[in-house]
Amino acid sequence: MTDGRITALRPGGEPGDAVVLDGLVLPGLANAHSHAFHRALRGETQVGGGTFWTWRETMYRAAAALDPDTYLDLATAVYAEMALAGITCVGEFHYLHHAPGGTPYADPNVMGEALVEAAARAGIRITLLDTCYLSSGFGAPPDATQARFSDGTAHAWAERAEALAVALDKHPHAVAGAAVHSVRAVPADQLAVVAAWAEGRLAPIHAHLSEQPAENEGCVEAYGVTPTRLLADHGVLGPRATAVHATHLTGDDVALLGGSATTVCMCPTTERDLADGIGPAKDLQLAGSRLTLGSDSHAVIDLFEEARGMELDERLRTRRRGHWSADELLRAATGDGHASLGWPEAGRIEVGAVADLVTVSLDSVRTATPRPRPETAVFAATAADVRDVVVGGRLVVRHGAHRLVPDVPAALRRAVGRLWAS
Ligand SMILES: [Zn+2]
Numbered sequence: 459m460t461d462g463r464i465t466a467l468r469p470g471g472e473p474g475d476a477v478v479l480d481g482l483v484l485p486g487l488a489n490a491h492s493h494a495f496h497r498a499l500r501g502e503t504q505v506g507g508g509t510f511w512t513w514r515e516t517m518y519r520a521a522a523a524l525d526p527d528t529y530l531d532l533a534t535a536v537y538a539e540m541a542l543a544g545i546t547c548v549g550e551f552h553y554l555h556h557a558p559g560g561t562p563y564a565d566p567n568v569m570g571e572a573l574v575e576a577a578a579r580a581g582i583r584i585t586l587l588d589t590c591y592l593s594s595g596f597g598a599p600p601d602a603t604q605a606r607f608s609d610g611t612a613h614a615w616a617e618r619a620e621a622l623a624v625a626l627d628k629h630p631h632a633v634a635g636a637a638v639h640s641v642r643a644v645p646a647d648q649l650a651v652v653a654a655w656a657e658g659r660l661a662p663i664h665a666h667l668s669e670q671p672a673e674n675e676g677c678v679e680a681y682g683v684t685p686t687r688l689l690a691d692h693g694v695l696g697p698r699a700t701a702v703h704a705t706h707l708t709g710d711d712v713a714l715l716g717g718s719a720t721t722v723c724m725c726p727t728t729e730r731d732l733a734d735g736i737g738p739a740k741d742l743q744l745a746g747s748r749l750t751l752g753s754d755s756h757a758v759i760d761l762f763e764e765a766r767g768m769e770l771d772e773r774l775r776t777r778r779r780g781h782w783s784a785d786e787l788l789r790a791a792t793g794d795g796h797a798s799l800g801w802p803e804a805g806r807i808e809v810g811a812v813a814d815l816v817t818v819s820l821d822s823v824r825t826a827t828p829r830p831r832p833e834t835a836v837f838a839a840t841a842a843d844v845r846d847v848v849v850g851g852r853l854v855v856r857h858g859a860h861r862l863v864p865d866v867p868a869a870l871r872r873a874v875g876r877l878w879a880s
Pocket residue numbers: 491493551666702754755
């Protein structure tokens with residue numbers, strides 16, 4: 459290994475004084491869709507029932523309480539939790555840009571920079587998907603909380619996103635990308651500006667898509683087309699694009715996403731927590747979409763649970779087994795996830811790739827078996843079975859302990875407590 463990259467792979471070599479990684483060694487996991495501050499909702503929004511829309515009210519209360527300092531604290535703890543779960547790269551879908559009321563901070567990118575610094579402190583890579591968010595529903599201005607998300611116009615968004623991207627060029631652990639929050643939050647006549655910015659930088663572009671039927675109904679009412687068709691018509695879809703959720707689609711939507719080679723990010727633990735429904739992941743893959751996985755609202759942070767969730771949801775939907783092999787599910791959690799976040803050099807164990815590695819214990823109560831195999835990791839391991847995590851050749855987690863953030867549970871308790879107390 460040189461400069462954090464793999465230079466040779468030799469079976470059966472003598473380890474000498476090298477660090478030996480025990481267990482099943484996988485490429486680092488990519489969490490392709492995250493909103494770091496949603497971690498503060500864990501447990502809170504599982505009390506009682508409610509809907510996606512009542513969940514969103516609680517989420518907005520957390521958003522309203524954050525400032526650059528508390529966000530740095532919270533995101534550092536959340537990304538440290540991710541590192542302990544074997545996640546070496548996070549795609550942060552970031553829309554909490556401005557001060558309460560919508561006034562820009564003196565440095566208009568201070569919130570995004572806090573997230574990039576948090577990833578550095580937790581020892582992981584980050585793709586900061588700077589998110590354009592301009593309207594509440596179709597055409598209405600942002601409400602009091604959403605004012606913090608809005609730059610007013612897509613051109614103003616692009617100007618701020620460009621300044622952040624230039625700043626991120628100095629950070630080897632960070633990549634700048636773009637996001638369209640949703641067709642609810644970005645009017646149709648603004649979409650092409652976001653797409654053009656991403657095109658100009660050859661950057662990843664992500665969008666929430668059709669998570670709720672109400673979004674589809676609103677879009678058809680406002681524009682006469684589905685959200686997928688709207689994104690396609692304004693140049694948002696394509697090989698560098700990722701549609702997140704893609705739960706409620708028509709057959710034409712599936713063909714548009716697959717035909718444009720748009721990646722689809724499934725977030726099964728969030729989709730089940732919010733009673734969203736089950737997206738047509740297999741149909742999308744057959745149509746041409748790559749699949750990735752994200753923990754999104756962080757109801758749990760466990761990419762093994764996301765991976766098997768996609769397969770097991772499809773089994774319940776179709777009453778058939780075996781839609782994806784364990785290897786295919788791991789590819790969604792590793793190589794394809796990294797590719798969708800602008801890290802083609804990560805997520806593979808081969809010469810030239812970055813040395814991002816994760817070991818999964820094969821002797822825990824969940825994984826102990828006389829014949830260990832990848833299926834054990836995918837169908838039985840949890841994040842608690844991750845033992846060692848290497849990012850760019852640096853040992854970030856050893857024997858289940860984070861080496862940069864010494865007490866991650868305490869850091870989470872403190873940061874979440876601080877948020878709800880404010
Ligand atoms: Zn999301």
